[in-house]
Amino acid sequence: MGAEGGFDRDFTLPELLSPRDAAELCAVAGAVLGVPVAVLDAAGAVYGDGPPPPADAARAPLVVELEPLGFIAAACPPPALAEVARLLRWGLLARARLRMVSDLHLEAVRADYARLQQQNEALKISEAKYRELAASLDAKVREQTQIIDERQRQLYQAERLASIGQLAAGVAHEINNPLGFINSNLSAAERYREQLAGLRDALPAVEWQARDLDFVFADFADLLRDARDGVDRIARIVRDLKGFSSVDQPEEQVVDLNAQLASLLAVVNGQKKATIRLVTDFQPLPKLMCLPGHLNQAFLCILQNALQAVEAAGGTVTVRTRAVGEQITVSIADDGPGIPEDVLPRVFDPFFTTRGVGAGTGLGLTVARDIVLAHGGRIVIDLPLAGGTVVNVELPA
Ligand SMILES: Nc1ncnc2c1ncn2[C@@H]1O[C@H](COP(=O)(O)OP(=O)(O)OP(=O)(O)O)[C@@H](O)[C@H]1O
Numbered sequence: 001m002g003a004e005g006g007f008d009r010d011f012t013l014p015e016l017l018s019p020r021d022a023a024e025l026c027a028v029a030g031a032v033l034g035v036p037v038a039v040l041d042a043a044g045a046v047y048g049d050g051p052p053p054p055a056d057a058a059r060a061p062l063v064v065e066l067e068p069l070g071f072i073a074a075a076c077p078p079p080a081l082a083e084v085a086r087l088l089r090w091g092l093l094a095r096a097r098l099r100m101v102s103d104l105h106l107e108a109v110r111a112d113y114a115r116l117q118q119q120n121e122a123l124k125i126s127e128a129k130y131r132e133l134a135a136s137l138d139a140k141v142r143e144q145t146q147i148i149d150e151r152q153r154q155l156y157q158a159e160r161l162a163s164i165g166q167l168a169a170g171v172a173h174e175i176n177n178p179l180g181f182i183n184s185n186l187s188a189a190e191r192y193r194e195q196l197a198g199l200r201d202a203l204p205a206v207e208w209q210a211r212d213l214d215f216v217f218a219d220f221a222d223l224l225r226d227a228r229d230g231v232d233r234i235a236r237i238v239r240d241l242k243g244f245s246s247v248d249q250p251e252e253q254v255v256d257l258n259a260q261l262a263s264l265l266a267v268v269n270g271q272k273k274a275t276i277r278l279v280t281d282f283q284p285l286p287k288l289m290c291l292p293g294h295l296n297q298a299f300l301c302i303l304q305n306a307l308q309a310v311e312a313a314g315g316t317v318t319v320r321t322r323a324v325g326e327q328i329t330v331s332i333a334d335d336g337p338g339i340p341e342d343v344l345p346r347v348f349d350p351f352f353t354t355r356g357v358g359a360g361t362g363l364g365l366t367v368a369r370d371i372v373l374a375h376g377g378r379i380v381i382d383l384p385l386a387g388g389t390v391v392n393v394e395l396p397a
């Protein structure tokens with residue numbers, strides 16, 4: 001506590017006696033002694049507004065502890081003045097005690113206040129800490145939710161990929177078996193036809209003509225050729241399907257994206273409605289290192305949207321490939337109704353769909369974007385003034 005604290009402090013005259021009190025004191029002491037009394041401070045100067053004492057006045061010290069705080073002075077016998085000073089000491093002592101008690105009380109209040117302030121500071125700090133903690137918890141929860149969301153999408157995507165892949169691989173496998181024996185049977189049939197044609201010389205010409213065997217053998221050859229064509233076509237579709245089913249191949253491969261897209265379109269072509277025209281406009285592309293099955297899935301998602309856009313009224317879906325330097329762009333365009341302005345910013349949001357309940361999961365473009373991003377590329381949607389939608393997939397070669 002400062003110099004003013006404690007019981008051991010020395011008071012000054014102004015602290016215990018105001019100038020007005022001093023005037024009253026002079027009046028009372030004057031009445032007792034029968035002469036004017038003056039109060040002087042410790043240095044001997046007149047204290048208050050009273051008149052100065054006569055030159056021959058006696059002085060008596062005003063003492064509370066040891067040192068005189070000041071004096072009273074009057075032209076009277078010194079012993080009488082000393083008695084009055086003694087009397088005054090009681091009053092001053094009482095005042096000094098009162099001051100001490102009130103000082104102590106003030107000190108205690110100040111100490112309490114300081115402690116409260118400290119506690120307040122501490123509370124503020126801990127509140128800030130809790131706030132920070134709450135904020136970081138909030139951020140963590142959001143982060144975790146995002147991770148879970150992401151995982152869920154990946155799972156969904158993996159499932160979708162796996163089921164499409166399995167289906168395609170299964171179908172390809174099932175067709176391949178009968179295709180094998182049809183193929184070898186056709187070869188045998190061709191041989192037999194040649195053997196039978198050799199009978200021409202052994203049969204009488206009349207008989208030969210009567211049965212129109214010239215036509216039969218010629219047509220037989222045509223039929224076999226057509227059948228062989230059909231088998232070849234089926235074999236090609238199976239190959240495409242197999243290429244498509246490479247979705248379950250987790251390894252990166254160097255591919256020709258045009259060939260990859262062609263095999264995807266071959267699969268899609270068979271399923272689309274007759275009112276939809278599928279046009280391709282491919283230009284040579286640099287080789288692309290990618291996960292072919294995953295990219296297939298991305299393109300399929302975008303293609304499905306384009307086909308759905310022109311499904312109701314018929315229309316054209318154009319798949320165009322271009323390469324500028326090391327950048328490959330695959331554009332999938334449709335001349336459907338386009339995407340409304342308020343829908344456009346949300347099409348990549350997971351589970352966002354404008355299709356009816358059960359008709360769309362709203363994951364198509366999300367999955368496509370994730371896959372393209374994983375390949376270091378991006379998807380840009382363009383809404384031409386002429387109408388329709390163009391989805392550009394940009395990939396670094
Ligand atoms: N080519 C397009 N033309 C018009 N609208 C489109 C086109 N492509 C996407 N959209 C809009 O974007 C939304 C989101 O597409 P996304 O492929 O992510 O989900 P979805 O097609 O609704 O469902 P899912 O593909 O999972 O079956 C669609 O509901 C549709 O409103």
Ligand SMILES: [Mg+2]
Binds near residue numbers: 360363
């Ligand atoms: Mg879709």
